[in-house]
Amino acid sequence: xxxxxxxxxxxxxxxxxxxxxxxxxxxxxxxxxxxxxxxxxxxxxxxxxxxxxxxxxxxxxxxxxxxxxxxxxxxxxxxxxxxxxxxxxxxxxxxxxxxxxxxxxxxxxxxxxxxxxxxxxxxxxxxxxxxxxxxxxxxxxxxxxxxxxxxxxxxxxxxxxxxxxxxxxxxxxxxxxxxxxxxxxxxxxxxxxxxxxxxxxxxxxxxxxxxxxxxxxxxxxxxxxxxxxxxxxxxxx
Amino acid sequence: xxxxxxxxxxxxxxxxxxxxxxxxxxxxxxxxxxxxxxxxxxxxxxxxxxxxxxxxxxxxxxxxxxxxxxxxxxxxxxxxxxxxxxxxxxxxxxxxxxxxxxxxxxxxxxxxxxxxxxxxxxxxxxxxxxxxxxxxxxxxxxxxxxxxxxxxxxxxxxxxxxxxxxxxxxxxxxxxxxxxxxxxxxxxxxxxxxxxxxxxxxxxxxxxxxxxxxxxxxxxxxxxxxxxxxxxxxxxx
DNA sequence: TGCTGGGATATGGTCAGACAAATAGCAGGT
DNA sequence: ACCTGCTATTTGTCTGACCATATCCCAGCA
Numbered sequence: 289x290x291x292x293x294x295x296x297x298x299x300x301x302x303x304x305x306x307x308x309x310x311x312x313x314x315x316x317x318x319x320x321x322x323x324x325x326x327x328x329x330x331x332x333x334x335x336x337x338x339x340x341x342x343x344x345x346x347x348x349x350x351x352x353x354x355x356x357x358x359x360x361x362x363x364x365x366x367x368x369x370x371x372x373x374x375x376x377x378x379x380x381x382x383x384x385x386x387x388x389x390x391x392x393x394x395x396x397x398x399x400x401x402x403x404x405x406x407x408x409x410x411x412x413x414x415x416x417x418x419x420x421x422x423x424x425x426x427x428x429x430x431x432x433x434x435x436x437x438x439x440x441x442x443x444x445x446x447x448x449x450x451x452x453x454x455x456x457x458x459x460x461x462x463x464x465x466x467x468x469x470x471x472x473x474x475x476x477x478x479x480x481x482x483x484x485x486x487x488x489x490x491x492x493x494x495x496x497x498x499x500x501x502x503x504x505x506x507x508x509x510x511x512x513x514x515x516x517x518x519x520x521x522x523x524x525x
Numbered sequence: 526x527x528x529x530x531x532x533x534x535x536x537x538x539x540x541x542x543x544x545x546x547x548x549x550x551x552x553x554x555x556x557x558x559x560x561x562x563x564x565x566x567x568x569x570x571x572x573x574x575x576x577x578x579x580x581x582x583x584x585x586x587x588x589x590x591x592x593x594x595x596x597x598x599x600x601x602x603x604x605x606x607x608x609x610x611x612x613x614x615x616x617x618x619x620x621x622x623x624x625x626x627x628x629x630x631x632x633x634x635x636x637x638x639x640x641x642x643x644x645x646x647x648x649x650x651x652x653x654x655x656x657x658x659x660x661x662x663x664x665x666x667x668x669x670x671x672x673x674x675x676x677x678x679x680x681x682x683x684x685x686x687x688x689x690x691x692x693x694x695x696x697x698x699x700x701x702x703x704x705x706x707x708x709x710x711x712x713x714x715x716x717x718x719x720x721x722x723x724x725x726x727x728x729x730x731x732x733x734x735x736x737x738x739x740x741x742x743x744x745x746x747x748x749x750x751x752x753x754x755x756x757x758x759x760x761x762x
Numbered sequence: 763t764g765c766t767g768g769g770a771t772a773t774g775g776t777c778a779g780a781c782a783a784a785t786a787g788c789a790g791g792t
Numbered sequence: 793a794c795c796t797g798c799t800a801t802t803t804g805t806c807t808g809a810c811c812a813t814a815t816c817c818c819a820g821c822a
Contacts, residue, residue, distance in 0.1 A: 300775070313703050313740070325802060336777045341803075351611070352703065357784040357803045366698055369612040369736075371708045374588075377603055461603055466550050466589065471608045474757035475712035475732040493730030495712040498757075499606075503550070520711035520735075537805070562772055573807045578773080594773045594814040765822080774813070783804075792795080 299335050304343035307333070312352065312363055320365040323353070371523050375471070375497075377457055378434075378513075382426045390425030393452045394485060398440070405437055408500060409507035416440045418447060420456055423485050430486045433514040442506045460501075460509060467503040473521070474498070482514045495519045536572050541580035544570070549589065549600055557602040560590070608760050612708070612734075614694055615671075615750075619663045627662030630689045631722060635677070642674055645737060646744035653677045655684060657693055660722050667723045670751040679743050697738075697746060704740040710758070711735070719751045732756045 308329075311317050323329070326344065330337040344361055347353045351368030355361045382389045401415045409415075418438040424431050436456050438446045449459055476496045483490045497513040545566075548554050560566070563581065567574040581598055584590045588605030592598045619626045638652045646652075655675040661668050673693050675683045686696055713733045720727045734750040 309703070315702070319699065319702050327802085337803095338778085338805095339776065341805090342775090345804090355803065356786095358786055358801055359784095360802065363702075366614055366617065367703060369706065369708070371610045371612055373608045373610070375606040375608055380603065462556065466546070468762070469606065470759065470761045471606070472757045472759040473710050473732070474755075475730040477730050491728070493712040493714050495710070518711075520709045522707065522709040524707045525705070564772085575775095575808085576806065578775090579805090581773090592773065593816095595771055595816055596814090597772060763822100766820085768819090769817095771816085772814090774811105776811080777809085778807100780807085781805085784802085785799105786801085787799095789798080790796090792793100 299333060299339075301335075301339045301342040301346075304329070304333055304335065304340055305347060308343060308347060309352065317363050319363050319367075321363050323361045323363070325360060372525070373521055373523050377461070378424045378432055378455065379458065382424065382431060385426070387426040388428070390428060391453070391455055392423045392425070393450075394421040394423055394481075396420050396451060398447065401437075405510065408510055409437070409439060411439065411441075411507060420451055421481065421485075422451070422455055424455065430516050432516065433482050433485045434511060435482075435514075436509060436511040438509045439507050442503070442508050456509075457511070464501070464503050464508055467501045467508060469502075470500045472498045476514070478514070486514065486516050488517055492517065495521070536570060536576075538572075538576045538579040538583075541566070541570055541572065541577055542584060545580060545584060546589065554600050556600050558600050560598040560600070562597060609762070610758055610760055614698070615661045615669055615692065616695065619661065619668060622663070624663040625665070627665060628690070628692055629660045629662070630687075631658040631660055631718075633657050633688060635684065638674075642747065645747055646674070646676060648676065648678075648744060657688055658718065658722075659688070659692055661692065667753050669753065670719050670722045671748060672719075672751075673746060673748040675746045676744050679740070679745050693746075694748070701738070701740050701745055704738045704745060706739075707737045709735045713751070715751070723751065723753050725754055729754065732758070 308323070317323060324332070326337050326340045329340045333340065344353060344355065348355050351370045352364060353361055354364050376384070379389045397419050399417055399419050401409070401411050401417045405411065405417060406413055406415065418440055420434070420436045420438070422434045422436075424434065434455065438456065438460075440447055443463060445463065446456070446459070451459065474496050476494050478486065478488045478490055478492045478494045480490060482494065483492065486494070488494070495515045498511070499513070500510045501508045545560070554560060561569070563574050563577045566577045570577065581590060581592065585592050588607045589601060590598055591601050613621070616626045634656050636654055636656050638646070638648050638654045642648065642654060643650055643652065655677055657671070657673045657675070659671045659673075661671065671692065675693065675697075677684055680700060682700065683693070683696070688696065711733050713731050715723065715725045715727055715729045715731045717727060719731065720729065723731070725731070732752045735748070736750070737747045738745045
């Protein structure tokens, strides 16, 4: 009678998932253990194999199981802790907390790409970049400092935008809807401009996100986001 | 003849996904646009509706599409940048780079939970915690400093482990296979102990990960991981 | 004008059957 | 002892049919 819940009329892949997960946390199927095959589980749970398959496939995506054809399905021996962070537009992030969003353009200029940037964006030497720094505020307080480089060869239209009213990210989303992205999280020491904008001391630790974006193999933009003191990025699962 | 590739004998949900994505980056379906229904697309691509469904479902999970019953499927107007980080055991992380893994236990002691910890782990006051600090090395160089608190009420067996040869995370994985987890990324200033262990100056910025783990509603452990200078956590998609 | 109920419709999910692809493990040869 | 090729097994995916569920939208009513 241990499985009353699964005897009910409606059994979905969610129920199967839950039951499998229960048996794992139970230690009935310990780390590294070999699970019964899809056919057996389908028979036990009285569902179609496709249903068991979906349950197991999702558990695999979540890093709980490991599957290999012919070898079967095993509980991962050292669980993969996969953290998923959703990174919305700053504006949305701030407004989601109920705060008022504010934006200020700090500097704007066109420059020949510095060596570091040509490497990062794999640009030809002498490529022209639009360089912007701006500040995003929550309830009037500095929230995030943004230093952005836009490849003018890829997005010439950016040169005629003045970005004084709204940030370059909002413009870019409409110009280049989806793309290949590399994101890094790191800790940096606040440099002069960043420290001043965020009201921090020079050298203070800053939580920093760097993002580079390509579209069809061409580098579009690189941005470095520096968050105000005490910022943390959190996820739960 | 624009769709030769889709006329081939084998069409999988991957092909459908790719084609949809292509039309989005193409701007044929711009941000916010309403896509044809599953039935229509299934007819166009000559596949079963379930195949189109899987393609669209995965694109939804990846933050590209938005779906609502009856309302249909739309391209997200402001794309959700979801970054997924896989956080393996330090040992595996280091060995994956080809480096030799080293481990040192720095301190070990049992203490009554400090106020901050009782709050974080929602413990009763006066709860006993095992407090450990240790260092993980790559090719003999400091890689990560670990400060860990283990709830002895939940894991009494931890008290008799000495953790001098291998880290508490490896032990914990076998003691508590899967669990609820909260992870934060932040930047901190290196405190005395951390700075010394990692060979950094006091106050230098440190990329820090904090993780709290529960099992069946009970707090198991809280850990603060401080990485050596220059560490960054990167993902690409 | 504003509210309410119902029907049409799009996605969500299940099922049974079929075939494809990978590969563990065995058998047989050298 | 080692290699090589076969085969049975397991997961991966597709199909077409079906029912479930959410909800937009409109008609009807107050």
